[in-house]
Amino acid sequence: MSPKITTELLKQLRQVMKNPRFVQEPVQAYIVPSGDAHQSEYIAPCDCRRAFISGFDGSAGTAIVTEQHAAMWTDGRYFLQAAHQMDSNWTLMKMGVKDTPTQEDWLVSVLPEGSKVGVDPFIIPADQWKRMSKALRSAGHDLVPVKENLIDTIWTDCPQRPCKPLITLDLSYTGVSWRDKIVALRSKMAERKVMWFVVTALDEVAWLFNLRGSDVEYNPVFFAYAVIGMNTIRLFIDGDRVMDPAVREHLQLDSTLEPEFKVQVMPYGSILSELQAVGAGLSPKEKVWLSDKASYALTEAIPKAYRYLTPYTPICIAKAVKNAAETEGMRRAHIKDAVALCELFNWLEKEVPKGTVTEIVAADKAEEFRSQQKDFVELSFATISSTGPNGAIIHYKPVPETNRTLSVNEIYLLDSGAQYKDGTTDVTRTMHFGTPSAYEKECFTYVLKGHIAVSAAIFPNGTKGHLLDSFARSALWDCGLDYLHGTGHGVGSFLNVHEGPCGISYKTFADEPLEAGMIVSDEPGYYEDGSFGIRIENVVLVIPAETKYNFKNRGSLTFEPLTLVPIQTKMIDVNLLTEKECNWVNEYHQKCREVVGAELERQGRHEALRWLLRETEPLGRVE
């Protein structure tokens, strides 16, 4: 991976920052956030502006360019990757590391007095705007919206915004019709006394209408907004996609419906003017509900007194709690995914010793096996197929320049997942195809202990996920080890592999309490720069737990693993496990045998079945 040379681009950007064709007044700094106008984590190529200007293409990062400086803020997952991808024009700002300045503090320290800091108001979330604007103002500077995106002005070969066909999902997948979702949403709106709700996140639009798309790689979403009134439904979407008879039928566009369920289709680009019209027509006490992460541009369209902003929308919260149809779909998807991985690992076991399997070959093979499964749509994120030192780059993606050959001498880490029409998967396994060292086994076993500590945790109803994060680290901490990322994220149902409002992280305190039906990942790790990476990840479902007592009648919760892929016992130092942990591994493997074994049998995949049976032999504790 050689860094992108950005000298000329930065020069051009600094020119447009002063060019009256694009800015009312010259801006002394320009902020390039990660996201798109929907604050998506995964973005379309046309929205990869921060990667274009800097070369750094990780999923999280904010670039700020001033006359003199260019700086990139990113978190621990990406320190190595960003350092590799950016040239010497850029300063890496390691978030979460002591003494790293915040963007605001850094700007204040480098800007001349009375500076203007520009940003695209469609790209910056309203809450970030507010925080940054306040900090800058108190230091005598101004945050200003720059209507034309300045990166777009210098990006001569910027790709087109995608506009791919839609997929309709019937009740067997979604469990609830879009009409019933609208009814439930309106009842939440009535509770909070709001008249309008603006849907800005792409996965929320998709979930609400039981539609999926493929405008963004890995996330089955499509570019759209929606504005839901108590009696109106407006869907802002481009192209002839709604001319598809299946979509028209699904949305009942040609039926005579009660007016409050009539979907009005409008151009994607008209959202701002339509919202401004809504804002202008409000009577006193008529509020408009928006996420506080909606863009500054859309938030400003509603006069301040009429805004009702919350960190999580009612759709985000409803979407997180999976219903029976969705849970069953997720189970099916995970069984199929396990079949694919059993095939892969069986294949790798045979092929790796030959020295011909590279990280890219292995990733492609994983995709090939997954694509053989029913209702496979695409991958759910870029496969992290990494061996040896590449495993320590937490969100590594193999490219030809870094592509390493798997061997019997190095640890192999595979973090991969897929979108099936019935569910989304995300699983990490760390394997050794030769003989792991005692140290590698020791580290792996600490990570496993952390994984089990979360997976087997019992906790009261109403507990927020961040309260479980330390359980995942305790065994590592005891030996002075740790990992610089969170422990888990919410997972969508044939939707985004990362979704709110729940998760397991030391960083997030604004998470919503876990409740039965939520689905999160459990993925502690350990990474040694230059040597290896270890991570063990299952997707787990929050379920009620039976306990001996029931304090204040609150009820308890625990997790059920949906991922059913063997955890390599060769990597486990059994003597470091407690009896309870040992039993957990054996029971987990027994379930893999029964459930995935039956499916392998049904699909006639006998060699992979034999591999599964071999890999799930019970652990023997050395007493």
Added chain:
Amino acid sequence: MSPKITTELLKQLRQVMKNPRFVQEPVQAYIVPSGDAHQSEYIAPCDCRRAFISGFDGSAGTAIVTEQHAAMWTDGRYFLQAAHQMDSNWTLMKMGVKDTPTQEDWLVSVLPEGSKVGVDPFIIPADQWKRMSKALRSAGHDLVPVKENLIDTIWTDCPQRPCKPLITLDLSYTGVSWRDKIVALRSKMAERKVMWFVVTALDEVAWLFNLRGSDVEYNPVFFAYAVIGMNTIRLFIDGDRVMDPAVREHLQLDSTLEPEFKVQVMPYGSILSELQAVGAGLSPKEKVWLSDKASYALTEAIPKAYRYLTPYTPICIAKAVKNAAETEGMRRAHIKDAVALCELFNWLEKEVPKGTVTEIVAADKAEEFRSQQKDFVELSFATISSTGPNGAIIHYKPVPETNRTLSVNEIYLLDSGAQYKDGTTDVTRTMHFGTPSAYEKECFTYVLKGHIAVSAAIFPNGTKGHLLDSFARSALWDCGLDYLHGTGHGVGSFLNVHEGPCGISYKTFADEPLEAGMIVSDEPGYYEDGSFGIRIENVVLVIPAETKYNFKNRGSLTFEPLTLVPIQTKMIDVNLLTEKECNWVNEYHQKCREVVGAELERQGRHEALRWLLRETEPLGRVE
């Protein structure tokens, strides 16, 4: 405990809420917060306005009175107590319980349109003012400062503000002179480019000047403010206390000092006008540093553009990290405190079976034994001496109406501590003087497991205390149990028994990272309403931990118990402990024997020594 009859008082308050002598415009609601003008947790009798109006005298609670309603917000520690102490005029708002409205939401739901909500601007912290004012404004109401405290206008026999003599502390206690503390403070001010620092918390004034007082029960503080400039020191304090030669000498009031170390003494009541004068005389870029918890009145004295507000002041953070002199003092204080408790428990063991020891008698006896120790000053909080069902009232204080006799049939919980000139103690032990039931032992053992899990935890440098909270609950959660309070608080050095900025709680995310030298409590519990309460509390010192590895060279921390009082082995179900936990108990008891045993021997307290030796016999594990 019978409730206070408040019908007449509420009537009077509602009258003054409309009386133009006291309010510019009638207020439809009046807020009575817990604190005083320094946002103290423990307050002088003249500041107990919330208790006066409602009858509820717990340490935390906010009363709001409207034309129709009177409501009290408090947390889980006080649900039972508040319900007992308030009459039917009051509605109890259980904070932390689902569906309990916030104060703002409740006000919005009950107030007529366009209401005014009054509050004393000296009593409400600026950050609370801001939050509440914003919420009310967005619902069409106004938060207004009412200069004269309305409770004071109806409180005819309100006591005088105390003004007791000061105690000077020399270097052997404080480790650092007040001059050096001022120098360090000014260097922090220079770092942040502020010209003035306003000291508003009473313990911060006391710590900065190495002075102590006794204006407030339990907290060795005195009513004062200070304003520190880069070249000036102003101390706002009343009475002839600074005429005491020891104080004059200590503050070098009569010496010819460099002007920047000359302490100007000013009347307590002049703080607002002096601060307004400072505010009026500021040049551009001259900032004034205040805690964001300083009162609204003082915060408003500084024009907004000149304020520099932080959640924790540099004094609060410096004060939390104890130096060698303070740490040694805390060790000495805890050994003396353990001697007193060994005497007490030995005495109780003999006396309880006679049926003559009440909760009050036991509390008084504990104070008697403590007062025999060197440098004893006073108790550090109201002793919680509770048996049987009273133990379930988390912050119970025995009064004649509730005073219960200790017996061999009930669990006894004693949470007590003292102020010694060399340190502050706070210890809870739960004892049974007969034969505990299997269920009581089971619950006690879960609490003990939680206590050990925190005390023995190893965690990276930079970890915030709230990340350790779940360790204390895990064993309880496994069985469906929990407790409704945090796990630990910072402890002052001959200062407030509760202090920031560190702690161990699921509620606090704004805590500062733990570092070596900080001192916190570790006090999980379990409470069964109407039956019993269990809590095990040690004060622990944060110390560096030796670990096998050292990830990113960050270093690790752990805790050393300063409290050295036996944990009753009779209450432990040894079969529920792991081998590691069993060893922890045995090593802890061995240390109690060695350290406290030697002191008991030195003090010639042979009977208590024999009790200590008996109580610290090693646990035998039944295999």
